[in-house]
Amino acid sequence: MNILINLLSSLKSSTDPFHGGNEYTNTIISDLIKRNHEIQKKMFFYCNSELSIDQDLLQEIKNDAHCQLVFNTDVKSISEVITKYAIDRLFDPLGISLSGSHLKDIEVIYTIHGLRYIETPTDINEYFLESKLKFLFKTIFSSLYKKKVIKGYQNAIELNAKTKKLIVVSEHTRNSILAQFNTDPKNIQVFYSPEKLYTKISNNDETDFFSKNNAIEPTKYFLIVSSKRWIKNTYRAIKAFDELIDSGLLNYKIVLTGSNAKVEKHIKNKDMFYTMDYVSKAELEVLYKNAFALVYPSLNEGFGYPPLEAMKYGTPVIASLITSIPEIVGDAALGFCPFSIIELKSKIIYLQNDDILYSNIKQKSVERYSVVSDRQKKDLVKLINVVLE
Incomplete structure (x- = not known):
């Protein structure tokens, strides 16, 4: 045949x-x-x-x-x-x-x-x-x-x-x-x-990455991926983070990967955002592993890899409750309506300020990853x- x-x-x-x-x-x-x-x-x-x-x-x-x-x-x-x-x-x-x-x-x-x-x-x-x-x-x-x-x-x-x-x-x-x-x-x-065919990373990979990108620190940033693709809903996410910064309610920086000039011109508090174009697979693994949380405000997914990629490391996820995403993340993520900037802001504050919730989401993330991975x-x-x- x-x-x-x-x-x-x-x-x-x-x-x-x-x-x-x-x-x-x-x-x-x-x-x-x-x-x-x-x-x-x-x-x-x-x-x-x-x-x-x-x-x-x-x-x-x-x-x-x-x-x-x-x-x-x-x-x-x-x-x-x-x-x-x-x-x-x-x-x-x-x-x-x-x-x-x-x-x-x-x-x-x-x-x-x-x-x-x-x-x-x-x-x-x-x-x-x-x-x-x-x-x-x-x-x-x-x-x-x-x-x-x-x-x-x-x-x-x-x-x-x-x-x-x-x-x-x-x-x-x-x-x-x-x-x-x-x-x-x-x-x-x-x-x-x-x-996905994951790229394994070592401690040296992580050290080298944060040495090269010394404007951000491990566990002290929110991560948003594929920022330049409109379907990923980055515009509303930027607005949510900027409003939290203006109100003095955000403790960590925001890292945007897959960014470009069109994305960056909508950022108000530029000193709190660290923007990168598409990064290598190894660098993306480092970012997933060391993020305080992944924010995934996507407007549409047939499956949706990024939440699982973060959950693999026990990184908490704030994800939109739309199309396939709830099916994949189960109850292991904080969900929100992707069209509501206010709701996204509230979930960011909730996760950032509640240590017990944060710990529970980390544990659930690893468990959910195991179920879906199987x-x-x-x-x-x-x-x-x-x-x-």
Whole structure:
């Protein structure tokens, strides 16, 4: 059997090198290659260039005799790849991109991570942090935009394939699809996003990081990640922190990763914010481990890795209670409405000033991470079996 893995839409980009779809794909592909050592099926990886693939994963593909890279500069479409290499089965880790492909003669397994563009088409964060024109277009032509987006998802969900298996990464995504589309629940399988390929850090890594970034101290900062992406709701979080600083109610600094000039121009008390662009995986681990708390005000997630990444270290999380996030964090985080600056402020004050609460959340965080991590491991085995069976 020949299996095609479509990597075009799920690999890293210069604007967002660590997005969830990329991390999801890396983990699954690495595990697929390891498992295929026993089964020895031919796997083709369709991508735009070697530069779009993480280097460790690229070496795994190159070093395996049963794996072959196929570039879209050489073969222009998925349909052409299917014909040229006699593909029997296609796996797409970000299956929304398949809606226009001709797949009726092969088996298709594909993942839809969420219905973000239906559930949260835009927000004032997009206006302030990314594109005023996009925000205005989506607002003025909201009905037209929503109709187009729904059609795209519908085409993907209703793929015309020989056989198809639709994978989703959370119960929330499954239920959202069922609520929006007339789909048989039996056609949807829920496998949690697998644990990321974590970079181990040492005491020296931590010492070096804080020596280089000496404006912040371990355990004395709130952390916000992926700040420049409007869906992460950084604009409201900045407003909440600035108002607390103005009132003399904040004890710690705020670290923003994935930041840029558009984000930073909205910061009033600049001496209390430490802004960074996207950091390396090792640096991000150091930040998660040593934060006083992670603040995760996201407006939409299909799964949501960052809360788990913090909980792994027992770092408390303040998280928005929307889409998949409550499912993932359970009762191990302080939840708030992501559209309410006042509610976010109250949760920050609560966590900062109540030592007993802080200790309880730390303990619950580790316990919750263990529960979700256990399911992630089991679900990864199930997903690999589905792709290779």
